Amino acid sequence: MIRLQNIEKVYRTDTVETLALNSVSLDIAKGEFLSVMGPSGCGKSTLLNIMGLLDMPTKGEIRIGDNKTENLTDKQLAQFRNKTIGFIFQSYHLINDLKVIDNVELPLLYRSLSAKERKELAGKALEKVGLSNRVKHFPTQLSGGQKQRVAIARAIVGRPEIILADEPTGNLDSAMGNEIMDILLQLNQRDGTTIVMVTHDENMAKKTHRLVRLFDGSQVQ
Amino acid sequence: MIRHLFKLAWNKKKQNFLLITEMFVSFIVMFAVFTLMVFYYNNYKTSMGFDYDNVWVANYTPPQNITTTDSFQIFHQSLGNMVRSMPQVNDISFTSANVPFAMSTNSTEVSFGNNRHIRTNVYQTENDYKKVLNLKMAEGRWFTDADKITGKYTPVVINSKLKESLFGNTAAIGKIIREEQFDEVPPADKYRVIGVAENMKDKGDYQEVENGMFVAIDTGWMRNAGNILIHVKPNADAAFEGRLSKALSNAIGTSIEIEHLDKKLQSKNLLMLVPLIIALIVAGFLIINVALGLYGVLWYNINKRKAEIGLRRAVGASGADVSKQLVGEALVLATIALIIGTFFAVQFPLLNVFDLPAGVYITALLLAVLFIYLLVLFCALYPGRQAAAIYPAVALHEE
Numbered sequence: 257m258i259r260l261q262n263i264e265k266v267y268r269t270d271t272v273e274t275l276a277l278n279s280v281s282l283d284i285a286k287g288e289f290l291s292v293m294g295p296s297g298c299g300k301s302t303l304l305n306i307m308g309l310l311d312m313p314t315k316g317e318i319r320i321g322d323n324k325t326e327n328l329t330d331k332q333l334a335q336f337r338n339k340t341i342g343f344i345f346q347s348y349h350l351i352n353d354l355k356v357i358d359n360v361e362l363p364l365l366y367r368s369l370s371a372k373e374r375k376e377l378a379g380k381a382l383e384k385v386g387l388s389n390r391v392k393h394f395p396t397q398l399s400g401g402q403k404q405r406v407a408i409a410r411a412i413v414g415r416p417e418i419i420l421a422d423e424p425t426g427n428l429d430s431a432m433g434n435e436i437m438d439i440l441l442q443l444n445q446r447d448g449t450t451i452v453m454v455t456h457d458e459n460m461a462k463k464t465h466r467l468v469r470l471f472d473g474s475q476v477q
Numbered sequence: 478m479i480r481h482l483f484k485l486a487w488n489k490k491k492q493n494f495l496l497i498t499e500m501f502v503s504f505i506v507m508f509a510v511f512t513l514m515v516f517y518y519n520n521y522k523t524s525m526g527f528d529y530d531n532v533w534v535a536n537y538t539p540p541q542n543i544t545t546t547d548s549f550q551i552f553h554q555s556l557g558n559m560v561r562s563m564p565q566v567n568d569i570s571f572t573s574a575n576v577p578f579a580m581s582t583n584s585t586e587v588s589f590g591n592n593r594h595i596r597t598n599v600y601q602t603e604n605d606y607k608k609v610l611n612l613k614m615a616e617g618r619w620f621t622d623a624d625k626i627t628g629k630y631t632p633v634v635i636n637s638k639l640k641e642s643l644f645g646n647t648a649a650i651g652k653i654i655r656e657e658q659f660d661e662v663p664p665a666d667k668y669r670v671i672g673v674a675e676n677m678k679d680k681g682d683y684q685e686v687e688n689g690m691f692v693a694i695d696t697g698w699m700r701n702a703g704n705i706l707i708h709v710k711p712n713a714d715a716a717f718e719g720r721l722s723k724a725l726s727n728a729i730g731t732s733i734e735i736e737h738l739d740k741k742l743q744s745k746n747l748l749m750l751v752p753l754i755i756a757l758i759v760a761g762f763l764i765i766n767v768a769l770g771l772y773g774v775l776w777y778n779i780n781k782r783k784a785e786i787g788l789r790r791a792v793g794a795s796g797a798d799v800s801k802q803l804v805g806e807a808l809v810l811a812t813i814a815l816i817i818g819t820f821f822a823v824q825f826p827l828l829n830v831f832d833l834p835a836g837v838y839i840t841a842l843l844l845a846v847l848f849i850y851l852l853v854l855f856c857a858l859y860p861g862r863q864a865a866a867i868y869p870a871v872a873l874h875e876e
Binding site: 302305308310311330331333334335337338339343345349351353354355358362363365366367371410414 | 481488798
């Protein structure tokens with residue numbers, strides 16, 4: 257599903273060159289649930305951004321499905337992200353000025369769907385994460401766990417084949433974290449969604465199919 | 478997407494209130510400026526209705542030592558003959574002080590049927606006044622010597638605008654016009670229309686055509702007549718002007734002043750443009766302030782909303798989509814301000830404020846709407862493009 261070959265990422269400033277990823281190669285199968293672990297600053301989020309086509313590697317090749325991604329234009333990359341990838345972030349990244357339902361609808365705005373269709377799909381996604389009763393609330397009226405469930409609903413509303421989750425339980429207590437993990441496992445098992453999750457939590461990582469460890473930008477496991 | 482933009486604008490109404498107010502005030506100011514500009518432009522396009530090239534006006538104080546009406550008549554005849562006899566002079570006409578492009582006005586109120594209290598300029602003229610200014614007749618005729626015979630009604634020539642005000646589309650020739658007295662006194666039949674002249678824009682290029690009525694100078698008026706319109710030949714130069722001035726001064730015995738109508742027009746036009754220039758300066762400063770404010774707020778918004786921009790990029794927005802969204806949001810705010818502004822602006826034609834034609838207000842309104850949209854678009858384009866250039870991975874790290 258996702259193939260990374262010899263991925264290298266270097267961040268350059270005027271005076272400093274930082275090697276964030278050093279020759280990382282990964283094959284992630286369709287329907288796999290992979291977790292990425294490693295200390296802070298080891299390149300986990302960089303790897304996820306590169307997988308999510310939010311960032312470009314300095315060297316190496318990324319294939320998602322049968323698609324090579326290096327020659328895609330900004331517009332093509334955006335469309336690819338919109339249709340294939342769902343993102344979940346540690347800090348939720350909800351838009352506080354929009355209601356829950358409008359936040360969930362967000363990826364669908366960039367597809368040619370009617371308002372009715374968008375609303376219907378967003379409603380179903382919220383139902384999946386158990387938040388049907390919160391559609392008209394604003395994010396500021398929700399708890400951390402509820403916010404993350406809204407973020408999951410937003411990630412799955414467009415029925416992507418891949419979900420990239422960057423420390424989805426990092427801001428939550430263990431009970432809330434388990435709830436979120438259960439939803440992700442369900443998405444993986446029931447819908448066959450490929451999930452790549454960055455986490456610091458060994459217990460969460462143990463629940464996934466495979467664990468990849470990074471250290472100083474290199475894959476160590 | 479448009480619905481989404483309106484939703485965002487509505488949900489952020491408190492934050493957007495000042496921005497909308499700023500746009501609304503700018504719209505109202507621009508509406509006022511454009512109203513003035515459209516009004517002036519429409520007037521400018523209207524034909525002057527007479528020729529002022531090579532027309533001079535000699536202003537003098539009538540001599541005080543002549544006491545009888547007969548003596549005044551003789552004095553004017555000899556003065557007129559003296560000027561006419563000069564080789565550089567084509568025609569002359571004694572007239573009242575409200576010569577074209579002068580500050581002086583002379584007006585009265587007339588009525589016909591139910592059309593009461595119609596204010597009109599009154600011009601005291603002679604038979605050659607039409608020739609001096611090359612006035613065009615729309616109907617009927619100009620004054621002749623036969624009109625000097627005193628009758629029941631004073632013969633008058635009116636302009637097309639007054640004809641329309643008094644008679645609408647019906648014929649004017651031969652009709653009797655009443656002159657309004659004080660409110661408690663009923664108007665008395667006084668004038669008989671013998672001709673309709675084309676409109677004369679005698680207050681300058683930018684002035685609206687006003688009602689006008691030409692009356693032949695009678696002997697009573699001769700005592701006050703202190704203005705001669707002189708149509709000179711193109712070769713009339715400063716040396717001739719000096720000779721003319723000297724000859725008139727010797728004949729009249731008081732100081733005289735000679736002015737050229739084309740120069741009077743220039744100074745009158747400048748005077749008419751003063752309010753527009755002031756309005757443009759005030760509006761210019763305001764617009765610069767609004768543009769800088771708008772630009773600053775949009776720039777600030779982008780920096781404040783980097784995480785949101787990153788998120789939108791992650792869920793499928795291209796750089797162009799982000800740019801369009803930010804420009805769209807600014808245009809939505811402008812639309813809200815313009816809807817409120819238009820509500821107030823349309824009251825002007827509806828309530829006939831300042832008695833301007835509705836077309837002037839409507840044109841000004843459309844121009845002001847277009848101007849505000851262009852201003853907002855101009856101010857939003859660059860911040861929008863900057864937002865499009867934000868790298869999504871970097872933006873997503875902003876909290």
